[in-house]
Structure formats: structure tokens, C-alpha cells
Amino acid sequence: MIPYGDIDTVFLDVGNTLISIDFEWVARELNARHVPCAAEALRRAEAKARPGYSDRLFNEGIPEGMDLFRMYLTVMLKELEATACLPPDEFDALVIELRKVLRPAGTGASLLWRSVMPRVPEALARFQAMGKQLVIVSNSDGTVERSITEAGLRPFFDVVVDSAIAGYEKPDPRIFAHALERSGATPERTLHVGDIYHADVTGARGAGVHVVMLDPFDDWSIDDCLRVPDVWAVADLLEQGRN
Structure with missing residues (x-):
């Protein structure tokens, strides 16, 4: 069970989590x-x-x-x-x-990946208002920082980890360990959010990081992790955990 009230750092994937294709x-x-x-x-x-x-x-x-x-x-x-x-x-x-x-x-x-998904800036602002540290953990080609900058999302993030620069890509748990080291976060107080089970869920768990998966249309036939429609719903979970 995820201790939402103890989470102080949120890792976020980019593609289909924050930004979609055009x-x-x-x-x-x-x-x-x-x-x-x-x-x-x-x-x-x-x-x-x-x-x-x-x-x-x-x-x-x-x-x-x-x-x-x-x-x-x-x-x-x-x-x-x-x-x-x-x-x-x-x-x-x-x-x-x-x-x-x-x-x-x-x-x-x-x-191609340049359309900010609905309510993403508002959800990121909610995370910040709750005092959460925000970190990008993305399988990319070295351009993810440019992508989130052009999308107007870069100011929300303390650390950006791009697999092409880090040298590891999800599901390799070393990319999560790298993100933990750079952000000063601990796995037991970190939540990762992403949309691909075999990259995001498997990888985060391999590093001891909590994970919530995005599944907007209930397309995944899996039952071993929590699935929610979008990052706004993740902000709801964290707010509820504070109460």
C-alpha cells in the first residue's frame, strides 16, 4: 500500500504522462x-x-x-x-x-511530442503547492529537457533525467537510482507516475520506488498496481493522503 501522506518526491514520465504526440x-x-x-x-x-x-x-x-x-x-x-x-x-x-x-x-x-495533456500544468501546480519535489524520469533521445521547456513545464521540475544522457533507460532500475541520487530523494518516500507497465511499473519497483500507472481508458488487463486516468488523479491521491 502506498503511504501517500509520506510521499515528498514525485517522479514523472513525460510521453503520455505530461505531453502527448500532436x-x-x-x-x-x-x-x-x-x-x-x-x-x-x-x-x-x-x-x-x-x-x-x-x-x-x-x-x-x-x-x-x-x-x-x-x-x-x-x-x-x-x-x-x-x-x-x-x-x-x-x-x-x-x-x-x-x-x-x-x-x-x-x-x-x-x-512530434509537443501537446501538453489536459490539466497537466494545474496538476503540477497542485504538487508544488503540497511541497512535493518534482523530477522527470524519461526514456528519451536527449531532447526531453527541450520538450518540457518548449511546452512551458520546465519551471515545475527540480531535476530532469533523460535516459540518453543518464546512460540507462527504464525498466533498468539504475535510471531510478540515478534520479534518486540527483534529487536527494529516498525510494520509500518517492512515487513514480508513468503509462507503460513494463518500463514504469517494473522499473520503479526494481528501485524500491512506489508507482501509480496512468491508464485513461482502462485498456490494461493488470491488477497488481493502481491505475488512474491522469496526473490530476494522482494529485487527488496525494492530497487525500495529507488528511
Whole structure:
């Protein structure tokens, strides 16, 4: 059981925790290619694809040289009604074309991951008002600090840990140990919040850190950790723990 009243540090993932991909942009690119798609349908497909993406990434093993962003697009579009029905050759060609447009060679994740999720700034302000230290712990490509700066979220955070800079990535517990060392936090008084079970839950627990998982549409069929819809709900838990 998580001792919410004792938590003084909150670790937060970035992608699909604080910032989402620009679904409006992706929907426009699909529509321009005669694939009718609304941003909200794409948002729902992306969330629905997360369990399968997590399982494939961390359980099945990824061949050396695999293009992870292409895999991410593939599993997401497989859950989108307008693209799931395409013939395999058309589907693959669409993924390849979108990959070039959305993540051109030499660009970082911040080009696509740039939409601040609903009520995130308000939730972060609530954490700060409660006196919580806030720390980013993200699997990224060295651009996560730029991403949160461009999104206007950097002032909320005391420490930013980017896996490409730290040298470890979730679920390796060493990235959490690194974040604990840099922030001066202790695992028993730290709560991690993220959206991918095999990265965030497994990794945090490996470092002795408490964890809450984000599952906005109840897509994950797991029962060994608390799941909530968003970071606002995590702020509710911490406030209730103070009473």
C-alpha cells in the first residue's frame, strides 16, 4: 500500500504522462493521404495500442536495428479503424511515409511530442503547492529537457533525467537510482507516475520506488498496481493522503 501522506518526491514520465504526440498533426497527414481520421480517434487508438507495444518492446525482444518509432506507428495504426483494414502493402507504405514526415532524419522526439495533456500544468501546480519535489524520469533521445521547456513545464521540475544522457533507460532500475541520487530523494518516500507497465511499473519497483500507472481508458488487463486516468488523479491521491 502506498503511504501517500509520506510521499515528498514525485517522479514523472513525460510521453503520455505530461505531453502527448500532436494528434491533430498526425490526423491531418492521414487525411491528406485519403485516410479519414479525427484526432480523437487517433488518440483512442494510441492508448489502446500501449499494452501491445509494451509487451512487444519489453517481453518479446526487439531485433537489433529495429526502428522503434516505426514500430510505434505500426501498433497505433493497427488499432485505428481507418487504417487497420488496409491491405498489408498499403498499410506498410503508409507507415513508412508517415515515419519520414513525422520524424525526419536528424530530428528529435520534440517535433512530434509537443501537446501538453489536459490539466497537466494545474496538476503540477497542485504538487508544488503540497511541497512535493518534482523530477522527470524519461526514456528519451536527449531532447526531453527541450520538450518540457518548449511546452512551458520546465519551471515545475527540480531535476530532469533523460535516459540518453543518464546512460540507462527504464525498466533498468539504475535510471531510478540515478534520479534518486540527483534529487536527494529516498525510494520509500518517492512515487513514480508513468503509462507503460513494463518500463514504469517494473522499473520503479526494481528501485524500491512506489508507482501509480496512468491508464485513461482502462485498456490494461493488470491488477497488481493502481491505475488512474491522469496526473490530476494522482494529485487527488496525494492530497487525500495529507488528511
